[in-house]
């Protein structure tokens with residue numbers, strides 16, 4: 332095969348993707364970011380074949396013979412050889428598919444050399460296949476067992492797209508008049524098919540001492556499967572599930588941010604898989620396809636957030652609050668808020684406070700005030716559907732087929748801030764009113780928190796010139812991240828709107844080699860949290876507990892650390908427009 336130029340396929344794949352995350356986001360039958368066999372509740376759904384292959388592996392328009400999983404290593408002379416057997420769960424899953432005739436969607440990666448045609452995309456869905464045979468062979472050098480599986484196209488009525496263009500399908504693709512002969516092992520008394528050319532038979536059961544045993548002079552690497560075995564055909568019941576999932580539609584009472592809407596789609600024009608990058612729509616990811624599916628999430632009422640709070644509080648297993656031994660907790664009243672103050676001490680010097688965390692607990696009264704969290708919630712839900720710009724950005728391997736997008740939607744306002752990834756910032760001037768109102772609240776909370784810690788921490792409050800808005804749909808979260816970069820002032824404040832979440836903190840390595848969390852608490856709609864002290868801004872929000880949440884987080888971007896061009900941009904974008912001063916917040 333090598334050296335030959337492969338022909339183009341007769342038509343385009345039924346479904347395809349250029350990114351692994353797009354594939355997994357869009358297809359219900361392949362949600363596997365690593366590994367090759369995807370099972371859901373022990374039922375196999377999808378199988379990705381990419382890169383590696385071993386002796387006798389093959390692929391034609393109806394049949395795939397491949398080896399299952401297992402580890403590989405490079406031998407002394409540079410070849411790859413199998414050093415570990417297929418893992419038990421994957422094997423059990425394939426066994427189940429075989430015994431119960433469960434169809435599996437087969438996907439082929441661009442790197443797989445045995446596809447009969449040029450692979451048009453990084454990931455190409457072939458079709459549904461059924462398992463017809465499962466047996467063991469042995470690596471000739473080290474004797475490791477290799478599990479092999481023969482898959483047959485479930486429904487052979489449709490023409491396979493991976494047929495080389497211009498070729499004619501042989502009749503064998505539709506029916507067969509042959510079947511391999513079975514024989515019983517004298518040792519284990521189990522039957523095995525005669526699968527090798529030249530009527531060569533061996534026991535194919537791993538638990539038998541005669542498994543894959545031949546005459547000593549036989550070079551097993553030269554064995555080939557017989558045409559009779561390859562050309563066997565079986566009648567299967569076609570699956571109900573479509574290879575090309577339908578576009579999501581809102582159902583009664585759905586809010587449009589459920590997991591079903593957070594997933595990707597298969598473009599109905601080009602059949603490419605596309606992640607949901609934007610809060611209010613799906614846009615096809617690769618230039619060239621104009622398809623856009625507008626999907627603004629309808630308003631999510633606060634009575635449903637209230638219900639989520641009840642459910643969240645009932646999940647006792649989450650151990651929702653935790654105060655570590657180097658943390659001193661106390662309660663204060665700040666403005667109309669009942670607040671918790673946590674002082675985090677240096678592990679080597681318990682008297683030295685390295686940072687503080689203040690939690691401002693909202694109440695039904697503070698939330699319901701004019702321009703308060705309830706009205707901000709409504710305003711932001713509207714604004715986020717009207718050009719607000721919340722989107723997911725690459726967090727790893729941008730542009731690569733393994734590119735990963737954030738698990739939340741972002742838009743930065745004011746001074747530009749490199750948060751995990753570079754996010755283009757919009758100016759405060761063009762920000763919706765709700766963003767400016769949130770900013771004014773956070774400035775108040777930041778100022779008050781710093782005032783309450785001047786006894787322990789010397790730094791003054793520096794006004795925020797940046798606000799990062801994050802949108803979370805069901806199941807979204809943000810991992811531990813280091814906020815305290817050199818370009819940031821010592822204070823970070825966040826306002827939570829909508830569904831509840833857990834917030835947890837670790838202390839930076841230079842102060843504490845123990846990287847377990849030192850503080851954890853739940854946050855609810857309207858709560859504000861202020862972190863002060865550059866050494867503690869390593870926090871995360873975990874255990875998403877609802878359908879929709881916005882986090883508004885403000886920081887001070889230190890202008891002196893920026894280059895000339897960025898500094899001018901930061902000053903211009905971080906400049907507070909006149910109207911913002913009308914929303915000064917006084918803590919009530």
Ligand SMILES: [Zn+2]
Pocket residue numbers: 516517518519520521534535536539540541542
């Ligand atoms: Zn046997």
Ligand SMILES: [Zn+2]
Pocket residue numbers: 598599600601602603615620621622
């Ligand atoms: Zn498209």
